[in-house]
Each structure stands twice: as C-alpha cells, then as structure tokens.
Amino acid sequence: MFCEQCEQTASGQGCHQWGACGKGPEVNALQDLLVYVLRGLAPVVLKAEALGLPVREINAFTCEALFATMTNVNFDGDRFKTYIRQALDRRNSLQAAIASAGDTEPWPAIATYEPQWDESLSSQGQDASLLLLQEAEGNIDIFSLKLTTLYGLKGMVAYASHAWELGQWDDNLFHFTQEILSKLGDTHLEVGDWVALALAVGQWNFRAMELLDSGHTGTYGHPVPTPVPLTAQAGKAILVSGHDIKHLATLLEQTRDRGITVYTHGELLPAHGYPKLKADNPHLYGHYGTAWQNQVHDFAKFPGAIVVTTNCLMPPHGEYSPKLFTVGAVGYQGLQYLEGETPDFEPAIAKALELPGFAASDVETDQPPRSVLTGFAHQAVLGVADQVIEAVKSGKIRHFFLVGGCDGAKPGRTYYTEFVEKVPEDCIVLTLACGKFRFFDKNLGHIGELPRLMDVGQCNDAYSAIQIALGLATAFDIGVNELPLSMVLSWYEQKAVAVLLTLLHLGIKDIRLGPTLPAFLSPNVLAILSQTYQLKAITTPDADLAACLA
Ligand code: FS2
Ligand code: SF4
Incomplete structure (x- = not known):
C-alpha cells in the first residue's frame, strides 16, 4: 500500500505496510480503486451534463463516495465495494442514456473499466493508485501537485456533502469536481497548470464552505456566544461526534421526551451556538471529552450510546464497540451502521436506555458548572x-x-x-x-x-x-x-x-x-x-x- 494523505503518515513519508490511522492495505486499495472508478465516471457525467441529462444526484453521490476515502472516515471494505458498484452502475446507466441521445463517441479506457470481482480486487486498486504516479511521467513536482489537488478535492467534497444534506448545492461546484477528477490523468499539463488547479480547488472550497454556512445558519440561525457545560447531568446519555449538525438535529428530534441527555464530542462543540437548535432541544446539554485522538479513552468511559457522524473515527476497542454507531459516510467493519440521509436512531436510543448513563455521583457540583464559550x-x-x-x-x-x-x-x-x-x-x-x-x-x-x-x-x-x-x-x-x-x-x-x-x-x-x-x-x-x-x-x-x- 501507499498513502501519504494525512499528517500522521508513517515516518513523515508515507504508510506502506499499514496505515498509522489503522487503515489496512486492503481497504486502502479499495479506496484507491473507488477514486479510479470515480475518475472514470467523471467524463461521463460531464458529457451527460452537456447533453442536458440530469446529473445532480450523481454529483452528490461522487461527493459522498470521495468523502468516504478521507482519513479516519471509513474503514469498512464492504462499504467501499458497494460504492464502487454504485459508481459503475451510475456510469453504465449514463452511458446508455448518452448513446440513446445519439452520442456514440468512444469513451476513454478509464470510463469503460470493469473490475474483476475476485481476490485480485485489491491488487487492481494498487495498480490504480500507481497509475496516478505513472501519469505524472516521473515528474515528482507534478505528482506532488496532483496529490495536493486530489486531497484538497476530498476535503472540498466533504463540505459539499454536508451542504447537500442541508439543501444547499451549486451545480458549478459539482461541475468543477467532475472536471478535476477527469483531469487527474492529463499528461499535458505543466507544473504551473497544476498549481492553478490546486488553487482552483481552494477557490471552490470557499464556495463549498459558503454553501455549508448558509445551510447551517439558514436552518439553525446565526451562532451566538453560548456557554457550554463540560460537566455531566445525571441520567441516560448519548454522545454525538463528528461535524454533521443535520444528523445531530435528527437525533435530537428522535430523542425528545425520551429521558436522554445529548452531549457533543469533538467538532460538534460549536453546534451549541446555533440558537434554533438549542431552543428546540433543551436536552442538548453539554460537551464531553476533547479531541478525536483521545476518543479511545473518552468513548470507553462514556456511560451511554455514541454516534459518529463524520471523521475522525479511530479503530474502536472491542470494549466500547457495542455502544458505537456510525452514520453517513462513516464506517467500520463490525460497528452498527444507521443508514440513510435521515437515519432511524432507534438502535442507538435503545442502547442508551439499556446503558446506565451518568450516576448522581458522577455529577460535579461546582457552581457555576465548568464550561466553555462557543458561537x-x-x-x-x-x-x-x-x-x-x-x-x-x-x-x-x-x-x-x-x-x-x-x-x-x-x-x-x-x-x-x-x-x-x-x-x-x-x-x-x-x-x-x-x-x-x-x-x-x-x-x-x-x-x-x-x-x-x-x-x-x-x-x-x-x-x-x-x-x-x-x-x-x-x-x-x-x-x-x-x-x-x-x-x-x-x-x-x-x-x-x-x-x-x-x-x-x-x-x-x-x-x-x-x-x-x-x-x-x-x-x-x-x-x-x-x-x-x-x-x-x-x-x-x-x-x-x-x-x-x-
Ligand atoms: Fe479535527 Fe478530524 Fe475538523 Fe479534521 S475532528 S482533524 O476531521 O475536520 O479538524
Ligand atoms: Fe497513513 Fe492513514 Fe494517513 Fe493514509 S490516511 S497517510 S494510511 S495514516
């Protein structure tokens, strides 16, 4: 395997045997194969778009699938096989629709690739990742800029995916995503062209973040400075981690009047600043734990159910796996996955009700309670x-x-x-x-x-x-x-x-x-x-x- 997409890459150079994040070579290869298949889907989407065929849902799919290949999002090989199959199905349907519209121009090889669904699948993924290096034709700077562009794109589509869930999208941003994916194999671009493309990812990422900001503020109001308790309340509890405020809101709706207190973890701390989310959900109480890399300790100690909505998920310990649930692009083999854009959180709620929750003796009595400000x-x-x-x-x-x-x-x-x-x-x-x-x-x-x-x-x-x-x-x-x-x-x-x-x-x-x-x-x-x-x-x-x- 070879992966150097994150800061903790082994020896500061690249993960070769096993990912420092816990990702194994097989999952890494399946992620690379998915990226390759999405690159093959891209020219088909662009052609369909030019012919006026509907591609918006497919664009949203590309964003979610690429998001799943980011660090600490998804470690489940089966989910990647599903994404690959879904990408190929979408590609084949679009190609058929394009042919029906009278366009029979031949496709590039990458757009007709069919994997062999046997034990060679992961070596096909390894070959696909090597291709990115070969396409740079030995120019290490071009390879470096291609990786910068691809990794930046992965980050951008993560934000675009969240915005999509909140009903915010920009067809031009989707178009840009497909253009970049289809250009990754281009052998005619020079270093200066790649610098410009990497910066264009930055430009469109600004748009993705703007869409997400509109989605958040339009739905939950503009954040206001809000104190957030760092202490617990006695009673049944659910902890929600990641970045996805829509999923948090759905869970809050489903836990209303169920006698459960909801705590945020990690990047969900700022959710407390959104006034409508707060006003509608008095059971959204406080924040538990600190940064993602401490979750092994924090999750093990938490006396309720835990839902992870996005990165950063670490490979869980068996001890707390049964109370851990994933949604959206997140996954880990053996963990319970709650499907759909609006998941049914009942299994997590049942787990929270089964677990002891915080006892009165766990509750700090400091007045005022320890808290931080967000918003x-x-x-x-x-x-x-x-x-x-x-x-x-x-x-x-x-x-x-x-x-x-x-x-x-x-x-x-x-x-x-x-x-x-x-x-x-x-x-x-x-x-x-x-x-x-x-x-x-x-x-x-x-x-x-x-x-x-x-x-x-x-x-x-x-x-x-x-x-x-x-x-x-x-x-x-x-x-x-x-x-x-x-x-x-x-x-x-x-x-x-x-x-x-x-x-x-x-x-x-x-x-x-x-x-x-x-x-x-x-x-x-x-x-x-x-x-x-x-x-x-x-x-x-x-x-x-x-x-x-x-
Ligand atoms: Fe932190 Fe991890 Fe927010 Fe990153 S929780 S490192 O995904 O996106 O920052
Ligand atoms: Fe290594 Fe995982 Fe980071 Fe890739 S994402 S560089 S495998 S630690």
Missing part, C-alpha cells in the same frame, strides 16, 4: 466590529491570532497550547476546528467586553474566520495581509488541505503551518508556495510570536 461566528464577531475597531485604534488590542485547525496525537502539537498561553494580554485569539482542544478550556480573560479567546466554530467555519478578517479589513480600509492578524494553523487531514488552499487562493500570506509540513509537497512545490505566499513551518512559540508581533 463566535462571523455575524457575532462582526456585530461588535465597532467595539473591536475602537479597541484596536485605542491600542487596547494589539494583534489577533487565528490559532486553529486539526488536533492529533503527535507530541509536537503542544506547540499550540504553549503558543496560546504565551500570547500577550493585549491580543485576541480566534480559534476553530478540533485543534482548539489544546487550549479551549483556558480562561484568557477579556479585553473590555471582548473575550480574549473566541471559538469561531468547526473547521468549515474557516469561512466565518475569513469573513471576520475580510470584514475587519474593510472596516480599516486596508488589505487582509495588512491587518494585525497572524494565522498559526495545524493540519491533520484533507479538509485542512482544502482550507489551506482556500487561504492561498485568497492571497493570504505568512501562514504558519504545523506540526509538520505535508509529506506530499515536493521540495520544489513547497518552494513555490513559500516564495509566493511566504507559507512557513512553525518553529518555536517564542520565536513565532516574536516574528508575528514584530
């Missing part, structure tokens, strides 16, 4: 823009830091905790995504009425952070790069790649990235990004803080 999305922050501008002009606020991105298990990630602890008292820290769990419960105090630590939301709420930066730049009548703002980001998986490409597409410079740089960036590609955007690796908190404040 500082673009409308909440720009709503107090006057206060912010006044504080900057009067010198009360010297600098803003966006410290966000993914968390992970590497010891080097303590950099982010130390960085935030050392941020001077006249500076504000904005944060987002699961990287916040390195410091989310620290009390950094206030500057005037403004908290010094503001949680903007999930990783997709990078959209909100960008709106805040653009709003402040407009208010000060300067460019974003001239704002007293530094971005210190941590990455782990492919959504972070998409977000980084968005920031580069917007021309944002001087981003500091860690804990290590992506293995898939070749030295030349890294040099291009460093020279054009001054993208740099993190060093030490002291040195980086000093440089940002200089």
Whole structure:
C-alpha cells in the first residue's frame, strides 16, 4: 500500500505496510480503486451534463463516495465495494442514456473499466493508485501537485456533502469536481497548470464552505456566544461526534421526551451556538471529552450510546464497540451502521436506555458548572466590529491570532497550547476546528467586553474566520495581509488541505503551518508556495510570536 494523505503518515513519508490511522492495505486499495472508478465516471457525467441529462444526484453521490476515502472516515471494505458498484452502475446507466441521445463517441479506457470481482480486487486498486504516479511521467513536482489537488478535492467534497444534506448545492461546484477528477490523468499539463488547479480547488472550497454556512445558519440561525457545560447531568446519555449538525438535529428530534441527555464530542462543540437548535432541544446539554485522538479513552468511559457522524473515527476497542454507531459516510467493519440521509436512531436510543448513563455521583457540583464559550461566528464577531475597531485604534488590542485547525496525537502539537498561553494580554485569539482542544478550556480573560479567546466554530467555519478578517479589513480600509492578524494553523487531514488552499487562493500570506509540513509537497512545490505566499513551518512559540508581533 501507499498513502501519504494525512499528517500522521508513517515516518513523515508515507504508510506502506499499514496505515498509522489503522487503515489496512486492503481497504486502502479499495479506496484507491473507488477514486479510479470515480475518475472514470467523471467524463461521463460531464458529457451527460452537456447533453442536458440530469446529473445532480450523481454529483452528490461522487461527493459522498470521495468523502468516504478521507482519513479516519471509513474503514469498512464492504462499504467501499458497494460504492464502487454504485459508481459503475451510475456510469453504465449514463452511458446508455448518452448513446440513446445519439452520442456514440468512444469513451476513454478509464470510463469503460470493469473490475474483476475476485481476490485480485485489491491488487487492481494498487495498480490504480500507481497509475496516478505513472501519469505524472516521473515528474515528482507534478505528482506532488496532483496529490495536493486530489486531497484538497476530498476535503472540498466533504463540505459539499454536508451542504447537500442541508439543501444547499451549486451545480458549478459539482461541475468543477467532475472536471478535476477527469483531469487527474492529463499528461499535458505543466507544473504551473497544476498549481492553478490546486488553487482552483481552494477557490471552490470557499464556495463549498459558503454553501455549508448558509445551510447551517439558514436552518439553525446565526451562532451566538453560548456557554457550554463540560460537566455531566445525571441520567441516560448519548454522545454525538463528528461535524454533521443535520444528523445531530435528527437525533435530537428522535430523542425528545425520551429521558436522554445529548452531549457533543469533538467538532460538534460549536453546534451549541446555533440558537434554533438549542431552543428546540433543551436536552442538548453539554460537551464531553476533547479531541478525536483521545476518543479511545473518552468513548470507553462514556456511560451511554455514541454516534459518529463524520471523521475522525479511530479503530474502536472491542470494549466500547457495542455502544458505537456510525452514520453517513462513516464506517467500520463490525460497528452498527444507521443508514440513510435521515437515519432511524432507534438502535442507538435503545442502547442508551439499556446503558446506565451518568450516576448522581458522577455529577460535579461546582457552581457555576465548568464550561466553555462557543458561537463566535462571523455575524457575532462582526456585530461588535465597532467595539473591536475602537479597541484596536485605542491600542487596547494589539494583534489577533487565528490559532486553529486539526488536533492529533503527535507530541509536537503542544506547540499550540504553549503558543496560546504565551500570547500577550493585549491580543485576541480566534480559534476553530478540533485543534482548539489544546487550549479551549483556558480562561484568557477579556479585553473590555471582548473575550480574549473566541471559538469561531468547526473547521468549515474557516469561512466565518475569513469573513471576520475580510470584514475587519474593510472596516480599516486596508488589505487582509495588512491587518494585525497572524494565522498559526495545524493540519491533520484533507479538509485542512482544502482550507489551506482556500487561504492561498485568497492571497493570504505568512501562514504558519504545523506540526509538520505535508509529506506530499515536493521540495520544489513547497518552494513555490513559500516564495509566493511566504507559507512557513512553525518553529518555536517564542520565536513565532516574536516574528508575528514584530
Ligand atoms: Fe479535527 Fe478530524 Fe475538523 Fe479534521 S475532528 S482533524 O476531521 O475536520 O479538524
Ligand atoms: Fe497513513 Fe494517513 Fe493514509 Fe492513514 S490516511 S494510511 S495514516 S497517510
């Protein structure tokens, strides 16, 4: 096997024997085969679209299937076989419809590929992944840029999938997805063309995040600053992890008046900031646990059922597997999968009612209860823009830091905790995504009425952070790069790649990235990004803080 799509890739170079994430060679090969089959579906979808045939549902399918190949989403080989079969069925039906419309132009080989459904399936997947390297014709920089483009696309379609569930889509974004998939095998493009394509993924990822923001705010209201208890309530409990607020909302609806308290985990913490979700569901109570890599410990201890709606799922321990359920693109062989866009959560509810829940003795009696604040999305922050501008002009606020991105298990990630602890008292820290769990419960105090630590939301709420930066730049009548703002980001998986490409597409410079740089960036590609955007690796908190404040 070969996979280097995430930050924890083995030895910082690539997983060859077994994935550091727990993904085995067979599942890896099936994921590569699925990507290959989706690449073969793409020219067919584009042709059908040009002929005016309906392709929207197929586009949504492509997004979900590609999303399933992201890090820590799906480890279930059977689910990948199903996705491959579904992709081939859709391709064959579309080809028949195209032929009926009178277009009989021959298809490229990739669009007529039929796997052999025998024990050679995983070696066919390995061959398909090697093809991407062969198509780069030995040019390591082109290979690097193809991987950057593909990984960014995986992140982008994850957000597009969530937006689709909320009734938000853009046919142009779907078209772009299919275009990129069909171009991955192009042998005529030069390094400059690939850089442009990677940045175009960033551009369209901005659109995907905008659609998702509209879906969230249109359905659940604009987030408002909200305290979220970190303590438990006595009684039966369900923990919901991942990013999918629609699935959380469905579960909340199905657990109303059932005597169950619902807790968020990981990237669902910002769900508490959505006023309609909160108002309709008093049983959405608090947040449990910290970042994804601690789930083995947190899930084992949780005394109720657990639902994982998206990444990051870790291979579960037998001890807690029976109370773990997956939905959407997520899967793991042996775990209970609740199917459908609007799953029936009854098996998870029954499990929660069967399990003991929190006992009265588990409940902390601290008053007020330990809590954190979330809900500082673009409308909440720009709503107090006057206060912010006044504080900057009067010198009360010297600098803003966006410290966000993914968390992970590497010891080097303590950099982010130390960085935030050392941020001077006249500076504000904005944060987002699961990287916040390195410091989310620290009390950094206030500057005037403004908290010094503001949680903007999930990783997709990078959209909100960008709106805040653009709003402040407009208010000060300067460019974003001239704002007293530094971005210190941590990455782990492919959504972070998409977000980084968005920031580069917007021309944002001087981003500091860690804990290590992506293995898939070749030295030349890294040099291009460093020279054009001054993208740099993190060093030490002291040195980086000093440089940002200089
Ligand atoms: Fe964290 Fe994992 Fe949010 Fe990433 S929970 S690393 O998927 O997307 O950030
Ligand atoms: Fe390795 Fe990451 Fe790929 Fe998993 S997703 S196999 S950890 S590079």
